Amino acid sequence: AMQRSGGMLLKLLNDALDLARIEAGRLELEPAPFEPRQLLEDVVQLEQGLAHAKGIRFVLEVAEDLPARLLGDALRIKQILLNLASNALKFTEHGKVTLRAQRTEEGLLLSVSDTGPGIPEASQARLFQRFEQAEGPQRRVGSGLGLAICRELVEMMGGSIELESRLAHGSTFRVRLPLAVPASSVPVAWAPGRPCHLLLVEDDTIVATVIRGLLEREGHTVVHVVNGLAALAELAHADVDAVLLDLDLPGVDGFQVARLIRQRERAGQHLPIVAVTARSGSGDEAKARAAGMDGFLRKPVSGERLADALARVLGGADAPMPA
Template sequence: MATRRPARRRGRHRPGTSIAGDLSPLLFSNPLRLALGFALATAFAWLFLSLWRRDRAQPALGLWGAAHAVWAAAALLFAAEALLPPPLGITLGNLAVALGYGLVWAGARRFAGRPARPVAVAAGLLAWTLLTLIPGFAAQLPTRVLAISIIVVAYDCATALVFRRGMRQQRLASHFTVIFLLLAHGLTFALRGALVLPALLPQAGLPLVQAPATVAILHILSLAFTAALTVALVALSQEQAALTAHAVLAAARDAAAAASAGKSRFLARMSHELRTPLNGVLGIAEALARDPGLGPRQREQAATLERAGRHLLAIVNDALDLARVEAGRLALAPAPVRLRRLLEEALELIQPAAAAKRIRLRLDLDPGLPEGVLADSLRLRQVLLNLLGNAVESTPEHGRVLLCAAPAGPGLLRLAVEDSGPGIPEALRPRLFDEFAQGPQSEVGAGLGLAISAALARAMGGSLDHAPGPGGQGSRFALTVPLAEAAPPPAPPAAPAPELPRPLRLLVVDDARVNREVVRALLRPEGHLVEEAASGGDAIAALRRGPLPDLVLMDLNMPGMDGLEATAAIRALDGPARRVPIIALTGDAMPEAVAAGRAAGMDGHLTKPLQRALLLAELARLAPSA
């Protein structure tokens, strides 16, 4: 007789809860999955909130961090189900779940730059609360599972829609990934809800799925999609932050460019406004100093006036140079230079001031110096003259000033100026290279020389430093600049003194009467005939009327038709008038003004205040020979 197997012991079932054991994983009752969900929610909450603390300009990060914090609390409530009166733990946990997804939706709205609506945020929480008021709802597991699934799916779809609309305004690389993960996460909850439909609709004949493995897989998938969504949201926020930072930098760049353009216009205007009255002062003073009709005392007074005006001009040039360097408008023009000759010329220029105080000037050259270097000789000489001028000024009579030159490394040159003066006071040293910083022994100047020298050194890729002189006496300023060795240029032939073949007929075009009088005062003693025009239109009319002048001196900045427009109109005339040489005579010393004059058809450029020697040299260069 065959042995019967003992019947498998079956558990007792209560009415209405026959599938509760199989659906319990949907409520996070599995300790391992519950612990995993709590750990992930806590870690992600910390991540989002940390990012939000560093970047408060992205409120979405704070809302997403709060959502994960609420989900972590929900996991604790689910875990405390056995300790709370049923079904309080499940009810409060699902309330927290619904609120968390509402916060995710609110974060998406804020990310897209739209306001978060509190009613919509709490809609899922309110819906769940109202459902719990239905008699028997809280006691039925399938209804709870279906309700929370519908709430989560609705929030996932609504959040995906917010991101999809946000792409129309600002498309980011992670947008599609976020939308896909939201929909995939919603799909896992939709499948959870589908699992309980057979229990809710037994008359529909739907197959009952009681495999715990299916529920566990859906739960793990939802956790995986949540983790992936967190990473995608972080990436999305970083992409938006990068774009915002780029926009801020672009705005700052545009503002800096506008400020630089405004400063350039200001410099051009100030150059013109300052040089125009200086032209009258210096021009008339120079003419008076050469006027034989005046007595020696009057000529000496005129020469003093001219020297004071030249000093004022030097201060104006210093201020404009400093502003040009700060505006980034200083263009260097490196070319092969004979280094020794450049240093000797700097000493020659400062020699008269040193001789007046019986100061010994000395040049100390290292034998290893190259004969030729690639440098902007104008700017390098400007720095040297500033340093030498300060040294001579601060050194007492019978003192010494030394200019040293030596290699400072491969491709580096160090030029040092030492003096035997009182040195720089300790209190002044920290701001020595600031604008308007002057020592107590300075009686002239505006305190701009060292600031400009330091700025020029930086523009040349070098530096300017100060240290006490040998033995602590005097000062030592060292200029270190990168200067590549180059073949020295050939020595230029001696230039003959400019000579004019005959008295010239000149047309001076300037809206300022004083500027026209300066040219007349400088050239009339030489026998030249000077005619005047107060505007560009008057100049064109004078050329058409005749007789033609030998040269035209044209101001650039005039009301109505300016000098550039007048020059272009002259070049468009018929006959010999279109070929008359035109020299720009302007207070605008900016390089852009020189280039604009050349482009308009001008043949030369003279800057106010006008110097008689430079004017005669330019006339000799361009005057017709016949």
């Protein structure tokens, strides 16, 4: 019960924060190459537990001509699909929920269909407004912000979202996104031939434990220090392949640490540095680059995003700095 309540509280908070960032113009998209099939499979895997518990099927249908890679904000696209899939599963008691993806001339068409009770026509127009929910026994579960956030995110991407529903015949949400095929051949995920020795500079022990666990699961060895001075001391006597650097450290902050590392490097040396931060400001990435950092990750991070960042800073000096 505590886990479920905590999870619901976290979702309510995240929904409110997302809308606040959108209103303030502080929420920025971070487009990068991603694998759409893997993203879709991740959504199905995350929602499969609820489908199984309710005794309904969750089906994935992917067109054969779907590009292997697309350019877009994979995290926000996944957020949209998770919102739509969760709603479909929440209101469907029998039958199935189907997630479909196909290529269009403009980019990508995603749809989530269910065999639920359907939505009255009078309710459909206001469903994308804030704090609005469909009538039903599950009305009290959720914030009523999910579809409003979906609409805002889709519009930020230059796309559109529409609803088709009939009472007793289920509902279908369609999302059209203008996503291009990336020209770069840099792989999204990277599996190095040898384990890397990494330095993690992070003052939050819980965040450090999560990041360290994700890295060690991939076979890397990680040395963790809690401040910038300890990081400089570690680098003075140990060789590392890359540094994962929090920007908001006690005492000497991450920007100063990066500058000091660059100042100490001899000709021909370049230690890859990836910024890992909870900051949401629009100028932080530029400041990190100016301080000498090669990569930029916003918390919370995933194993996939860590692997992608390491692939770019270790696998190609000319690769664009990941967001």
